[in-house]
Amino acid sequence: MARTSIQNLTLEHLLETGLSEGDAQVLLQRLACPPASKRESQIATWDWISRELLCPEHPFKLHQLLFSVTYLDWDARRGPPIVWKPTEDEAKRTNIGTLIVKHEERLSALGASTYDGLLQLSNSHPEVYWPLVFEELGIRFHKPPTKVLESNSYGGTWLRGAELNVAECCLVRGQDIMAEVALIWRDEGNDEAPLQTMTLGALRAEASCLANSLLAAGFQTGDAIAIDMPMNQFAVIAYLGTILAGCVVVSIADSFAPSEIATRLRLSEAKGIFTQDVIIRGSKSIPLYSRVTEAGAPRAIVLPAASDGRLSVELRNGDLTWGAFLEGGRRVAANPGVFEARSCPAEATTNILFSSGTTGDPKAIPWTHVTPLKAGADAWAHQDVRKGDVVAWPTNLGWMMGPWLIYAALLNGAAIALYNGAPGGRGFAKFVQDAKVTMLGLVPSIAKAWRSGECVKGLGWSHVRCFSSSGEASNADDYLWLTSRVRGYRPVIEYCGGTEIGGGFVTGSMLQPQALSAFSTPAMGCTVVILDENQRPYPSGQPCVGECALLPPMLGASTRLLNADHHKVYFKGMPRLHNGRVLRRHGDEMERLPGGFYRAHGRVDDTMNLGGIKVSSVEIERVCNAADLAILETAAIGIPPPDGGPEQLLIVAVLKDGHVADTVSLTKKLTSAVAKNLNPLFRVSRLAIAPVLPRTASNKIMRRILRDQYGSSKKNNIASGRAKL
Known part of the structure; x- marks a missing residue:
């Protein structure tokens, strides 16, 4: 250059x-x-x-x-260079800009007539900020809250006394629900075919029919029902219909191995499961129902993947086809397309999601009816999702961004765009064009695939108003390419949060200048605190690097775990500030840059992020230790590549006495074992053979030493799967 x-x-x-x-x-x-x-x-x-x-x-x-x-x-003391900034008119037309104008007199009196002022108000006066946002989202309360927030040292109780059904809130927005498009989709391989759509009225009728069918099949309010399906129109119907009936969705990714499915079914005590016979990707047919049954799943409702509606598998006794299940609801309900949503306390569980911790089992995290309000509000405030927009984000209900996508779109009056296929090729890129997507979400590895494959060439993304990125550390050069794909450039709203938060805690904004691979603001209602090595908070606004902690309260954040001590996981040992509030542990290493920007540097504990999926070292090591008889023990760590981007998986292996390993062959074995037993998306990028693993006095593996040792090395011998100490 x-x-x-x-x-x-x-x-x-x-x-x-x-x-x-x-x-x-x-x-x-x-x-x-x-x-x-x-x-x-x-x-x-x-x-x-x-x-x-x-x-x-x-x-x-x-x-x-x-x-x-x-x-x-460029003077780095000013922060990273700016790649996009809003015009005055663009800023005024955003949701937040419109809100400030709409309530100008009241907000000015509170010092909240600017973005920064509104951010401060969201933290200092949540009883003012959140009702304004709920009004914008059109949230329908069966019983309004007696108090927005009852705070305590660890956060507090949100929406005391409120009753609602958040699925109903998704399905009643709009003046003419029969005409408003809610879902847009296309199947991979049919990339020249017309788009398929479903109106909000039709989606409500389908979800209502499913809710009626759940009750007809003997399920009861409060029952946990798993969904292990691709993110398609049927998964959205199953998700909303389950919550509409007052039941609880158990989120399971369609890529999981039987052992991982079984773990999630056990922890959630699921009474049933929605699934497909197979997953069709182009000419490939990937088994799904067989994995579900191998996991010992309870009663299954099975959707045929084939367009002719025929199942490709034989069902167990007691399992139902999707069609037979819905027919049961039609037989007992006078009008199966109508269902009176179950009114639920705000703190009732809607969804059980899972996030890896540092133990063998993942953390089971309940989402309440409040948590989706955080997801919808984040999309309103930061991705600027508006009525009539089209939102696409390749994901799955097994990860928090699946439910997030549903709430981000429907609570804001937008349509969800779903491509039933792999997102890394031209078919998805053309779908973005044809569906006129306005907010395109992704993980950085997708942008890298688009760029290297030139699959966007010749396509027009003129409707995209912003991109958004989550799940992995991004590469600045890839994102310069991405933002340049729309004439006039469009920003990438970086978005970092967690399953236990229901959304983001640090992000970007369409009212602020944006830099490549950087966050420009804490999320509305969130305060980010960065701790030094002695767990003392750095002064607010000071450039620094340290462990990220969050200052409660935060709307939608978890207050319990199903299989762990919530207080121990998030609060034990954390500093108490002068106002009496205890900081909430998050665990990312965060850098505060000049100019109000932030960068995330991955986990400070032993949980890594592979392809946007958090996974603990312990889970990977358990699989790798059993992958080959020559292995004595292993350590799994995530290392960012030298040029930035998603973490790569490094395995440091200790061999048994007398064994010599072919590192190329062993790398393949380890990758196969991890893919089969954990997730087919995971792969071992590097392998090192060590005589011993560094340990603490209490015999714990010191993975940070390994991370520092291998992360700082740029030698080829640790990047090719042939590394040795």
Whole structure:
């Protein structure tokens, strides 16, 4: 990349990016004469270049060149360089901008007439902020809360006395629910076919029929019912219908091995399960029902994956096809498409999700009827999801972003866009174009796949108003490419949170300038505290790096775990601040940058993030230790690659005396074992053979030492699966 200023760019510099000579000459002339207002700062100059001069059809090397020369000699004391900033009009049209104008007199009196003022209000006066947001979301309470928040040292109780059904809130929004589109989908392999859609009225009728069918099948209010399906239109119907009936969804990812399915069914005490016979991906048929039955699942309702409605498997006695199950509801209900939503206390459980801890079993985290309000409110405030929008985020109900997607879209009056196939190819990219997606969510590895495969070339994403990214550490260069795929550039709203939070605690905003691979703000209603090595909070606003903690209360955050001591996991040993509140442990290492930005550096404990999925070292080590007779013990750690991006899995193995391993063969064995017993998306990227593992005096493996040792090394011998100490 050229090390020169914009003023010194030459025709040769532009030609080297792949630009034609004619286009290069025109661009060089325009760069030489920027408007006066665009010469005031590097940020203003880049804003002009990205909005007025560059377009997706230009070679990406040109985008890289102009970004780098614009910010040549940028003062890092100001924070990271800005890739996008809103115009005054764009900021006013956001949900938050509209709210500030709508309640200008009241908010001004409270010092909340700006974004920063509203953020402060959300923390200092939740009894003011949250009712305003609930009104914007159209939340329907069967009984309104007697108090928004009863606080205590560890957070408090939200919406005391309230009764509602959050699935109903998703299905009643809008004046004409029969006409408003709620679901848009397309199947992989049918990428030239017309989009399929379902209106909100039809979705409500389908979910109501499913709720009637649950009761007809003998399920009762409060029963836990698992969903182990791809994220398709039927999964959304099953999810909403289950909660509409007052039952509890148990979230299970469709990629899990039978042992992982069995664990989640056991912890949740599930009474039934929705699943498919197989998963169809292009020409491949992947077994699903057989995995569910091998896990010893209770009564199953099985959806045929084939378009002709025929099952490809033989069902167990007592299991039902999807069609036979719904027919049961139609027989007993006078109008099966109508169901009076079960009114539930705000603290009642709607969904049991799972997040890996540092033990063998995952943490079982209940979501209440309050938790989805956090998800919907985050999307309203930060991704700026509006009525009439189309929201896409490749995910699954087994991970928190699956339920998040449902609430983020439907509580805000938007449609959910679902592609029934792999998101990394041209088929999904074309679906984004055809569905006119306005908010496109992803994990960074998807952006990397799109970029390397050139699958976006020739497609138009002009409707995308913003991207959003979660689950992994992102790569700045990949995200410069992503934001440049829409003419005029669109921001990537980085979003970091947790299953136990129901959304994000640090994120971005459409009212603020955005930098690549960085967060620009704590989420509304959240206060981020960074601790030093002695667990003392760094002063607010000071650039620093340390363990991230959260200051309660936070709407939607968990207050209990089904299989662990909630207080011990999140509060024991944490500092108590001068106001009496105890900090809540989160566990990420967080860096606060100048200019109000943040960057996340992964877990400070022994939980890693692989492909957007949190998994404990203990879980992986248990599988790896049994993968080969030559292995004595292993340590599993996540290491970010040198150029940034998602963590890679490194296994450090100690062999039994007298054994010598072929590291290439052993790496394949370990990858196969991890994929089979934990998740087929996991793979061992690196393998090191060590004589011993470093341990504490109490015999605990010191994984941080291994992480530091291998994470700082750039030698090829630890990056290829052939490493040795």
